[in-house]
Structures are given as structure tokens and as C-alpha cells.
Amino acid sequence: MKQGLLDQSCVATFDKAIKYELGHFYLYTHLANAMQTIGYFGAQEYFLAESKEEVQHYQKHIDFLNDLGNFTTLPTLVPEKVIPKTLEQALKLAYDNELDLLEYYRTMYNEEGKEYPEISEHLMFYLKTQREAVGFYGDMLARLSLVKDDSCGILLIDKELKKLA
Numbered sequence: 428m429k430q431g432l433l434d435q436s437c438v439a440t441f442d443k444a445i446k447y448e449l450g451h452f453y454l455y456t457h458l459a460n461a462m463q464t465i466g467y468f469g470a471q472e473y474f475l476a477e478s479k480e481e482v483q484h485y486q487k488h489i490d491f492l493n494d495l496g497n498f499t500t501l502p503t504l505v506p507e508k509v510i511p512k513t514l515e516q517a518l519k520l521a522y523d524n525e526l527d528l529l530e531y532y533r534t535m536y537n538e539e540g541k542e543y544p545e546i547s548e549h550l551m552f553y554l555k556t557q558r559e560a561v562g563f564y565g566d567m568l569a570r571l572s573l574v575k576d577d578s579c580g581i582l583l584i585d586k587e588l589k590k591l592a
């Protein structure tokens with residue numbers, strides 16, 4: 428077995444990041460299923476595509492830890508309890524979760540990056556990904572607020588999401 432080059436408290440910050448990323452895989456699968464039940468098939472496809480990306484984000488952390496000789500066990504995931512009844516509620520859940528993770532990576536970058544500069548380099552991908560996710564869901568929520576309760580407008584946004592999947 429390789430020698431672990433990161434200390435345990437540092438690995439614990441990765442454990443939390445891994446839990447977030449796999450939790451987002453769960454969240455997007457949940458949102459896709461919820462959108463399917465109310466007929467937003469574009470949003471369903473979009474969230475399914477996102478859920479696959481989250482698994483890649485998780486794997487990048489595992490590969491990074493492996494480079495430095497560290498191994499960690501998988502977290503227990505708790506499914507999202509809130510079942511969104513509208514596209515807006517689904518996008519808001521996505522926005523809130525991505526913002527939460529952006530804030531987590533900012534802190535991780537500032538704290539762990541000082542001791543291990545390679546962590547700063549590794550986290551650049553995640554900071555960019557989180558910033559873009561927050562920007563994207565923010566844009567979608569802004570567009571939804573323009574159409575308010577207009578079904579045609581919401582269905583157009585749903586169609587747009589299908590193209591982005």
C-alpha cells in the first residue's frame with residue numbers, strides 16, 4: 428500500500444467534498460425523476476446529464492487522493508427529502524446546493540492549499556465548475572422569473588434545457 432502524503436484532517440476535507448459530489452449525483456437523479464413526473468422532459472434529460480458529470484467530479488477527487496497515496500472510504504448518502512413540484516423549485520434546489528459547494532471549495536482552497544499547494548491546483552477545476560453551475564442556475568432562475576406562471580414560457584425553457592443536456 429502507498430504511503431499517504433496528506434494528513435488525516437486534510438483527507439477529512441476531501442471526504443466532505445466527496446460526499447458533496449456524490450450527494451449531487453443523488454440530487455440530480457432525484458430532480459430528473461421529479462421533473463419526469465410533471466412532464467418537463469427537457470429538465471429531466473438535463474438533470475440526468477448533470478448527475479453523470481457529478482460522478483466524474485467524485486472520481487477526480489479519488490484519483491487525486493490516490494496520486495498522493497491516500498485512500499478513503501465511501502460516505503453514506505442521504506436522499507433529498509424535498510420533492511420539487513415545479514421547474515423553479517428544482518432549479519432553486521440545484522442553485523442552493525451548487526452555491527453551498529462553491530463556498531465549501533473556497534474555504535478548502537484557502538485552508539488546505541496553504542499546506543499543500545497541489546490542492547490549490549486541483550481545486551481550480553472545482554472552483555470554475557461551481558462558479559459556472561451557480562451562474563447557470565442563476566441565469567435559468569432569472570429567465571423563469573420573466574415568464575412567471577406562463578406554461579408556454581416554462582415549456583420553452585424546458586426545451587432549452589433539453590438542448591443543453
Ligand SMILES: [Fe+2]
Nearest residue numbers: 448451481484
Ligand atoms: Fe460537482
